[in-house]
Amino acid sequence: MEKQNVPEIFGSLVFDDRVMRARLSDKIYKSLRKTIDENVKLDDDVAEAVAVEMRDWAIENGATHFTHWFQPLTGVTAEKHDSFITPSPDGGVLMEFSGKELIKGEPDASSFPSGGLRATFEARGYTAWDPTSYAFIKDHTLCIPTAFCSYSGEALDKKTPLLRSMQALDREAKRVLKLFGKEVKYVRTSVGPEQEYFLIDKEVFDKRPDLIYTGRTLFGAMPPKGQELDDHYFGVIKPRVTEFMEDLNNELWKLGILAKTEHNEVAPAQHELAPIFSTTNVATDNNQLTMEIMQKVARKHGMVCLLHEKPFAGVNGSGKHNNWSMATDTGVNLLSPGDTPYENAQFLLFxxxxxxxxxEYQDLLRLSVATAGNDHRLGANEAPPAIISIFLGDELSAILEAIKEDKPYVGAEKVQMKLGVHSIPRFSKDSTDRNRTSPFAFTGNKFEFRSLGSANSIACCNIMLNAAVADTLKKYADELEKAEDFETSLHELIKRVIIKHERILFNGNGYGEEWVKEAVEVRGLSNLRTTADAMPHLLDKKNMDMLIGEKVFTEAEIQSRCEIMLENYCKTVNIEGHTMVEMVRKDYLPAIEGYLYSLAKTTSLMKSVSDKVKCNYEVSTMERLSELTDYILESVEKLEASLEDLKSYDDIIKTSEAVRDKVLPDMEKLRGYVDEAEMLTSERYWPFPSYGKLLFSVN
Incomplete structure (x- = not known):
């Protein structure tokens, strides 16, 4: 593969600040920057000037079309392409693109999920340019990041409420900073989402209907070797995967995506890519692009990139660790403790x-990561449990305890790590360990929300996190702005909050049964194990009041999203259930019967030669396989009945409960019988590639 000059190609397909500064007049550039940095209304003349330069730049870089690139509630991105051409009087064409076309598009809104906000005949929808996220070129098309709304103004996408949540946090954080004597232009949240994924050979993938239809294996017995030896984690990257990663990096860098870290993950065939932090809405756009490009590049290399949260039972699933922080325009990280966090009142307040x-909003955080796929992942194999808790580490925990008890904090000295080898330099031990079982862990100057699934948009969890923190900061600002003695009131506020909310703090093992019992029975924390358990809490009064009060959602938008997410959960499992039925009836049962027939013929033939031939293997295998075929048939008929029963419900919450309580247990039972049959059936008769072939297919 040809080596690339990274600084030269980085951002080469992005209409970024460097391009704008070079191509726009000083007046237009400053006006646009004011819109981007300070949320000032965009002038129509500025939009027109930007459109002209954006068009010329895009054409110079090979673009022939443009599209408003948006993120509907499908979980993936959407785009409708229009060419730049306009007929000219002489029979030729002109390449045109106006400010109006830049600002507004009109895609059909009726075919996207709306949760009842739009009827099928109410088709009109609008896309609106988001100037805070740079336009880019993909597949010879100028892609303009946009928000998406209905004709009546409701948000039908993930970008709009994300931007609203960022605006809410910016507003309330600036009020709090003003109390500390600090005037800043803006406070923004930033995110670095670590993306996990699997790579398998395309030829093997194409032979698995469950992977094709659902993105995960619905059947499959574990191979003799899985991840037990931990030899894949951070191991030498295979040449074929290395070539994929190099190609992927080049494509991401061209789009200005700060791809930084790459390595093998724990499970065989599993890998991770981590970017450098970006502003949350930009990071969200970039992560959606990253997932799309991963899948495209993998196919170029004869592989398939699996982004499902749990494509293989029995080994680690894939998450997306959402590293979240807050910073001012002056570059101050509001979650950075400094050298003496006990004395850093501003840090302690944030x-x-x-x-x-x-x-207060643990249920919102849980439901923000709730999907049918992620339900399979949470709770084991380095994925955090469904119970939301915060890990702070020993030092911060001790500081908060000292504040709660009104005692002086005696800080621990930095510990020098000594490894017993003179040639290895000494280094300081971090003040906090890492906790892989914690859903929400403080990691030095940021929080790592580990519950997010690999296929999810990071918009959802950041909307809830931004809004919840904004609402809390609003209460703090309201209280402290009225305080007669700011320092005394600040100390009392911090102490009161620590005492009231210390139940959410937990530094121990989140996988232990004793923690589940303590969390629920003693601390009163929520344990919302499935999407069906979690999603209805979006409609709880406290949650709706907060989200509406912070102007992140309207009431109708909240109700629609609850409907959409539960509907998606039910449809996903319904597709999986029908896929299982088809695979069992068309492939697995005939394959087992074929092997039984072969065994029967063999047994009959062997016994005809000599009555001393016992045929213990053949007979015992036939007996168990015959028994299993009866169980499989009984189970598949029960699953079919449960799937049919789903049609009788007219309420989405009741439907989701039926999916949770009936369909999923039926699927699990059916899988158990088929997987046992796989271990007894000759590979020559088994219709689909095994787990071993899937997990170890890329060499």
């Missing part, structure tokens, strides 16, 4: 705001 927000 820290306690996050603690209170996570405790």
């Amino acid at each position: 820290l306690t705001a996050v603690i209170e927000a996570v405790d």
Whole structure:
């Protein structure tokens, strides 16, 4: 593969600040920057000037079309392409693109999920340019990041409420900073989403209907070797995967995506890519692009990139660790403790705001990552449990305890790590360990929300996190702005919050049964194990009041999203269930019967030669396989009946409960019988590639 000059190609397909500064007049550039940096209304003349330069730049870089690139509630991106051509009087064409076309598009809104906000005949929808996220070129098309709304103004996408949540947090954080004597232009949340994924050979993938239809294996017995030896984690990257990663990096860098870290993950065939932090809405756009490009590049290399949260039972699933922080335009990280966090009142106030927000809205954070796929992942194999808790580490926990008890904090000295080898330099031990079982862990100057699934848009969890923290900061600002003695009131506020919300703090093992019991029975934390359990809490009064009060959603938008997410959950499992039925009836049962027939013939033939031939293997295998075929038939008929029963419900919450309580257990039972039959059936008769072939297909 040809080596690329990274600084030269980085952002080469992005209409970024470098391009705008070079191509726009000083007046237009400054006006646009004011819109981007300070949320000032965009002038129509500025839009027209930007459109002309954006068009010329795009054509110079090979673009022939443009599209408003948006993120509907399908979980993936959407785009409708229009060419730049306009007929000219002489029979030729002109290449045109106006400010009006830049600002507004009109895709059909009726075919996207709306949760009842739009009827099928109410088709008109609008896309609106988001100037805070740079336009880029993909497949010879100028892609303009946009928000998406209905004709009546309701948000039908993930970008709009995300931008609203960022605006809410910016507003309330600036009020709090003003109390500390600090005037800033803006406070923005930033995110670095670590993306996990699997790579398998395309030829093997194409032979698995469950992977094709659902993105995960619905059947499959574990191979002799899985991830037990931990030899894949951070191991030498295979040449074929290395070539994929190099190609992927080049494509991402061209789009200005800060792809930084790459390595093998724990499970065989599993890998991870981590970017450098970006502003949350930009990071969200970039992550959607990253997932799309991963899949495209994988196919170029004869592989398939699986982004499902749990494509293989029995080994680690894939998450997307959402590293979240807050920073000012002056570059100050509001979650950075400094050298003496006990004396850093500003840090402690923002820290306690996050603690209170996570405790008060733990259900919102849980449902923000709830999907049919992620339900299979949470709770084991390095994925956090469904119970939301915060890990702070020993030092911060001790500081908060000292504040709660009104005692002086005696800080621990930095520990020098000594490895017993003179040639290895000494280094300081971090003040906090890492906790892989914690859903929400403080990691030095940011929080890592580990519950997010690999296929999810990061918009959802960041909307809820931003809104919850904004609401908490609003309460703090309201209280402290009225305080006669700011320092005394600040100390009392921080102490009160620590005492009230310390139940959410937990530094131990999140996988232990004793934690589940303590969390639920003693601490009163929520344990919303499935999407069907979690999603209805979006409609709880406290949650609706907060989201509406912070102007993140309208009431109708909240209700629609609950409907859409539950509907998606039910449809996903319904597709999986019908896929299982088809595979069992068309492939697995005939394959087992074929092998039984072969065994019967063999047994009959062997016994005809000599009555001393016992045929223990053949007979015992036939007996168990015959028994299993009866169980498989009984189970598949029960699953078919449960799937049919789903049609009788007219309420989406009741439907989701039936999916949780009937369909999924039926699927699990059916899988168990088929997987046992796989271990007894000759590979020559088994219709689909095994787990071993899938997990170890890329060499």
